[in-house]
Amino acid sequence: MSATTATPPLTPDQRRRRPVRAGGGTRPGQRGAARWIIPLGPALFLLLAFFAGPILWTVWASFTNAALTGAQAAQTEFIGLANFERLLADPRFASATILTIVFLLGSGVVGQTVLGLTLALLLQNRHALVRGAVGVIVVGAWVVPEVVAGFVWYAFLEREGSLNAVLGFGGVESQNWLFTAPMLAVILANVWKGTAFSMMTYAAGLSEVPSDLKEAARVDGASGFQVLFHVVLPLIRRTIATTLLLVTLQTVQVFTLIYVMTSGGPGSRSTTLPLLMYEQALQLGDLGYGTAIALALLLVAGLFSLVYVRMLGTEAKR
Amino acid sequence: MTTAVAVPTETSRTAGTRARRRQRRRPSRHPDRPRMSVAGILAWGAGLLFFFPVLWMFTTGFKQEAEASTDPPTFLFLPTLDQYRAVLGRDFVPYLLNSLTASVLSTVLAIVLAVPAAYALSLAKIPRWRDSLFFFISTKLLPPVAMILPLYVLATNLGVLDNVTALAMIYTAMNAPLAVWMIRSFLAELPKAVLEAARVDGATWSVEIRSVILPMIAPGIAATALICFIFAWNEFFFAVSLTATQAATVPVFLVGFITGEGLFWARLSAASTMAALPVILAGWSAQRWLVRGLSLGAVK
Numbered sequence: 001m002s003a004t005t006a007t008p009p010l011t012p013d014q015r016r017r018r019p020v021r022a023g024g025g026t027r028p029g030q031r032g033a034a035r036w037i038i039p040l041g042p043a044l045f046l047l048l049a050f051f052a053g054p055i056l057w058t059v060w061a062s063f064t065n066a067a068l069t070g071a072q073a074a075q076t077e078f079i080g081l082a083n084f085e086r087l088l089a090d091p092r093f094a095s096a097t098i099l100t101i102v103f104l105l106g107s108g109v110v111g112q113t114v115l116g117l118t119l120a121l122l123l124q125n126r127h128a129l130v131r132g133a134v135g136v137i138v139v140g141a142w143v144v145p146e147v148v149a150g151f152v153w154y155a156f157l158e159r160e161g162s163l164n165a166v167l168g169f170g171g172v173e174s175q176n177w178l179f180t181a182p183m184l185a186v187i188l189a190n191v192w193k194g195t196a197f198s199m200m201t202y203a204a205g206l207s208e209v210p211s212d213l214k215e216a217a218r219v220d221g222a223s224g225f226q227v228l229f230h231v232v233l234p235l236i237r238r239t240i241a242t243t244l245l246l247v248t249l250q251t252v253q254v255f256t257l258i259y260v261m262t263s264g265g266p267g268s269r270s271t272t273l274p275l276l277m278y279e280q281a282l283q284l285g286d287l288g289y290g291t292a293i294a295l296a297l298l299l300v301a302g303l304f305s306l307v308y309v310r311m312l313g314t315e316a317k318r
Numbered sequence: 319m320t321t322a323v324a325v326p327t328e329t330s331r332t333a334g335t336r337a338r339r340r341q342r343r344r345p346s347r348h349p350d351r352p353r354m355s356v357a358g359i360l361a362w363g364a365g366l367l368f369f370f371p372v373l374w375m376f377t378t379g380f381k382q383e384a385e386a387s388t389d390p391p392t393f394l395f396l397p398t399l400d401q402y403r404a405v406l407g408r409d410f411v412p413y414l415l416n417s418l419t420a421s422v423l424s425t426v427l428a429i430v431l432a433v434p435a436a437y438a439l440s441l442a443k444i445p446r447w448r449d450s451l452f453f454f455i456s457t458k459l460l461p462p463v464a465m466i467l468p469l470y471v472l473a474t475n476l477g478v479l480d481n482v483t484a485l486a487m488i489y490t491a492m493n494a495p496l497a498v499w500m501i502r503s504f505l506a507e508l509p510k511a512v513l514e515a516a517r518v519d520g521a522t523w524s525v526e527i528r529s530v531i532l533p534m535i536a537p538g539i540a541a542t543a544l545i546c547f548i549f550a551w552n553e554f555f556f557a558v559s560l561t562a563t564q565a566a567t568v569p570v571f572l573v574g575f576i577t578g579e580g581l582f583w584a585r586l587s588a589a590s591t592m593a594a595l596p597v598i599l600a601g602w603s604a605q606r607w608l609v610r611g612l613s614l615g616a617v618k
Contacts (some may be wrong), residue, residue: 001608039434039523043494046431051493055469061467115364122361128613130358134365136602141368143601147569148590151576152371154331155583211579253461258553260573274463281467282559301461302319 032247061291068285076288083292092276093293098301100252100272102183103190111191113244116198121131121228123199124206126159135200142196150260152188154178157261182262189257194250198243205239206232229277252301274298372594379588386584401588410589413571419482420557420567421550424489428546429539430488430495437527439498440505462492462555471562482565488556493546500545503610504530504538541607544600553599568593 053250062083066076087093119138123131141149157163157177178185209232216226233240255274258264264271264279271279273293281290378386380397469488470479478484512530532539554569561570575589601608 009595015558039527040438043431043435043498046491046494050469050488051465052473054465057468057471058464068438119361119364122357124365126358126361130361133369134361135605137365137369137372137607139601139605140598142370143552143597144372144549144594145554145569145572145597147554147572148594149371149589151586152375154372154576155586156374194392195368203607245452245488249461253463255463260576274461277463278559280471287467288469291464291467293468294461297461298464 037243043308048050058093058291061162061287062096064288064292066287068282068287073124079288083288086289087292087296092271093267093296096273096276096293097296097300099183099270100274100297103254103258104248104251104300104304106183106187107190107194108247112194112198112247112251113240115191115195116243117202119154119199120206122221123203138199139194141192142194144193146193146254146256147260149189149193150257153185153192154261155192156190157185160180161222178262179266186258186261186270189261190251190254194247197250198247199237199247201243202236205236209235216258241308245305248304248308251299251306252297273300321412323600337349345617349575361554375587375590378584379591381584381587383582383584386587401585402592403586405589405592410592413566413568415565416482416565417551417569420489420565422545423486424481424493424523424550425478425543427486427490428493428497429501430544431494432501432542433532433539434523434528435566436498436501436505437523437531440502454582461577466559467565469556470559478521479560480562480566482534485557485560485567486550487564488560489550489553492553492556496549497542497546500610501535501538504535504542508534538607541604544604548597548600548604551600 030248061076062082063078064076065079065082118133123134144152163177167174188226211236213231214227215230222230252272255278258270258272258275259278262270264275268276273296277290277297278291280286280293379400379401381395382400385395401592458531473479473481473484476484508531512534552569554565554573557567558573559572561567566605572589572593575586
């Protein structure tokens with residue numbers, strides 16, 4: 001760890017001496033940073049080409065009428081804020097933004113966090129066999145391709161699916177749940193798929209909580225829930241914030257699961273921002289408008305991330 | 319370290335501290351037992367609930383179509399390999415080869431690029447190394463949907479739309495940040511003295527990586543490679559946007575299958591099982607390191 005945490009500030013004298021020592025004195029021509037360009041360069045170049053470049057292009061394209069085909073494809077013009085004005089006036093964009101946030105809160109924040117933390121707590125101190133078995137199963141769910149997960153849940157929830165067979169015993173009328181409650185369906189599927197990740201990070205966080213502290217609280221007469229809320233959760237708040245951040249960034253991008261299960265339908269009742277962007281840009285060919293939607297998605301992810309970072313900051317100050 | 323590798327659920331703590339902890343915890347365990355067993359039942363129940371969809375998929379793949387869509391579901395049936403034969407007879411193999419090419423090629427490239435980069439970032443005293451590191455992680459956090467349009471235009475202009483190698487390049491870029499962060503976290507655990515000794519002896523960085531570092535972090539590299547493979551194998555969004563008939567991968571094949579033959583549950587299950595099997599095996603092998611990989615080294 002020591003190599004990666006903050007390096008102590010150098011005196012000017014040390015700074016001058018350092019590169020020479022790093023070079024080992026064997027190659028006098030190479031100094032300091034130049035030595036690291038070779039190992040670092042290729043990876044940096046690849047990421048600049050595939051990430052930094054595209055993002056800049058996306059920002060530029062959102063101010064133009066760029067299109068996949070037709071006259072606008074040959075002659076792209078700068079149209080200022082027109083795409084964003086259209087975005088704000090588009091009722092489908094408003095609904096897609098709301099659905100994205102519903103999906104994020106429902107499956108990412110509430111579903112995966114609560115279920116993942118509960119599972120991690122349940123498995124804590126369990127026999128190695130139980131932990132192993134549940135771990136293997138949950139990881140199996142996480143690792144299955146999104147396409148397969150979408151298909152399995154589609155089969156479970158559609159009219160002839162297993163859920164209706166089960167509910168039939170309770171007298172619930174047979175229905176296609178993907179039509180009746182599309183958002184609930186995709187949220188359930190995403191919770192199933194994503195809980196493994198939260199569970200594993202929380203389990204790792206919980207294993208760092210010293211058992212002496214819990215025992216001390218117990219001896220002082222705290223109940224199980226009091227120990228959980230006043231001792232354990234405050235101690236793993238960094239893990240919670242980090243996990244929430246990663247889960248959020250993952251969840252707002254979910255495309256495949258929804259595409260396979262509902263294709264955004266019926267109508268646009270499960271069209272989240274990634275699906276709307278895909279439809280506008282790649283199916284209808286309106287690149288300019290699509291990139292504006294992509295930026296809106298980045299904004300949503302950014303705003304949520306800011307909340308977690310803030311949460312972490314104020315917690316740490318206490 | 320070798321004993322820890324054998325037990326998949328253990329964290330990377332040394333055997334000594336683990337034993338000490340266990341001893342400390344033991345006295346407090348007994349009084350809690352009745353309440354704990356309720357938790358145990360809940361844990362098992364949750365595990366089963368999570369397992370059911372996968373189990374359903376796996377068993378349905380061995381049914382006849384008529385048995386697969388009965389209401390209520392059939393539980394007793396004579397297993398058959400008919401569906402697997404049907405899927406393999408339906409041009410599945412080219413998709414499988416595309417998936418393998420894209421996943422393996424991109425995994426190898428990502429590791430080859432990431433090892434020197436992680437080495438430079440964790441050991442070098444380059445100015446602004448922290449910035450470089452955060453640049454690496456920030457790319458991982460951008461939604462692919464924000465990147466797909468320029469990549470699509472780029473691929474069209476270069477004439478590499480529907481090309482497996484181009485897809486592999488994108489997967490390499492997709493996995494490189496993850497690989498850099500993960501390998502960096504393994505490097506950070508190496509004893510510093512060993513590395514400094516190698517450097518004082520005048521080894522160049524490539525010799526140092528090959529003869530000193532690689533042997534020491536080989537398990538970590540293997541885990542990183544498995545995780546990269548899983549991500550590349552499962553990737554659907556770039557594949558469906560950038561390929562058509564020549565370079566389409568297994569997930570693209572499956573989606574075509576679902577829309578085309580939505581009612582043939584048994585056959586679809588057989589195809590899905592084949593698509594899921596490689597990554598499930600990879601996931602279980604790398605389970606011990608998954609948390610570190612997925613949280614980009616933030617959680618160990």
